[in-house]
Amino acid sequence: MKEDFLHYLWKFKKFDALNLKTSNGEEITIINVGQYLELAGPDFFNSQIIIGDQKWAGNVEIHLKSSDWYVHHHERDEAYENVILHVVWEHDTEIFRKNNTEIPVLELKNHVDILTIVNYKTLMTPKSWIFCEKQLKEINEFTLKNWQERLFFERLERKSKSIYELLEQTNNDWEAVLFCLLAKNFGLNTNGAIFMKIAQTIPFSIIRKESFEVENLEALLLGSAGLLDSEKEDSYFNNLKFRYFYLLHKYQFEKKNVEPVQFFKHRPDNFPTIRLSQLANLYHTQQNLFSKISTSNSLQNIYEIVEVPASSYWQNHYQFDKESPKKKKKISKSFIDLIVINTLIPLQFAYAKNQGKEISEDLFILLNEVAPEKNAIMDKFTSFGIKPKNAFESQSLLQLKNEYCNKSRCLECSIGMELLKKS
Incomplete structure (x- = not known):
């Protein structure tokens, strides 16, 4: 299991959110999970949570184990002083701020449906080419078309950066x-x-x-x-x-x-x-x-x-x-x-x-x-049930393969997220 799976669970509240308690037995009510930050510092910014009778606003940090806090040396970093909840898969030690107050911990492993875990492990099991190759045919056309559109414009945004550099030169x-x-x-x-x-x-x-x-x-x-x-x-x-x-x-x-x-x-x-x-x-x-x-x-x-x-x-x-x-x-x-x-x-x-x-x-x-490009990547997608009909679709598939599949960003991909929802 990887931390990005826990990020996915927290971001989309894919767990039993009605019966949450800290490791010390205080009830937890999530008002707002916060904004997911893919930058240095805590994982989720500006979260709002009620712990016991106290409402908190601040940041949430996520780890596989509580002890990872010290493995990553967060105790030395001022950016983590405003963490109001430490969300972990497994709680193995208490975490303290510099003023010796304990940071509340939520252990997730007993609040996640077993099917979600099975779907995650199925998706992330290595295959011959990409993780979801055997499940691509299961994706509905609406999800695929919307995702291809986003991928296409992501690709154009990336290419635009080099164009603007040339424009300046x-x-x-x-x-x-x-x-x-x-x-x-x-x-x-x-x-x-x-x-x-x-x-x-x-x-x-x-x-x-x-x-x-x-x-x-x-x-x-x-x-x-x-x-x-x-x-x-x-x-x-x-x-x-x-x-x-x-x-x-x-x-x-x-x-x-x-x-x-x-x-x-x-x-x-x-x-x-x-x-x-x-x-x-x-x-x-x-x-x-x-x-x-x-x-x-x-x-x-x-x-x-x-x-x-x-x-x-x-x-x-x-x-x-x-x-x-x-x-x-x-x-x-x-x-x-x-x-x-x-x-x-x-x-x-x-x-x-x-x-x-x-x-x-x-x-x-x-x-x-415009006809789709002919290359090994298009041949592979075709063999797994997604055949591009035009250049718009082939360009989006290139973006998918290069920026998501090759980098194992399945939990940031609409196809991966759709497969995790399987019943």
């Missing part, structure tokens, strides 16, 4: 923020962090000024990625290399070293050369990109904006100096779906929040049009 330039986020998206998992660093090394004012020459944009991106550092006979390579060093001189900014981009284990269409060329062409063909897509709630409209090809040179190349069969290498709709999920939706959410606007319904509509 770019002097509140939303176009520059979008450029950095798109670069990360174009790099996928392997090169995403490197592509973002590349985007951050190039002042976005230069991208704006040079957007009318696609070769200049390619030169800036490929050069900053270190892909123009060698010597080759290829004329297109040498053209880009000349442009890159000319632009460095023109704008008086230094090349900053980034980690080498990775080709290994990528399908050729995802090679960094192809993705950087597509990114260059996107900014060449679409001026003021942020203003065009920041408020778009039409997936088809986004496809039309973003569905650009790599430059003509890359139609028969994947790397410099190596010809390949001709292929247009247009950004696919499935890749744009990933951009919508990972960049556009979080950016729209953060921008609307920044502007004090409410766009939740628009985000739902847009993500319901």
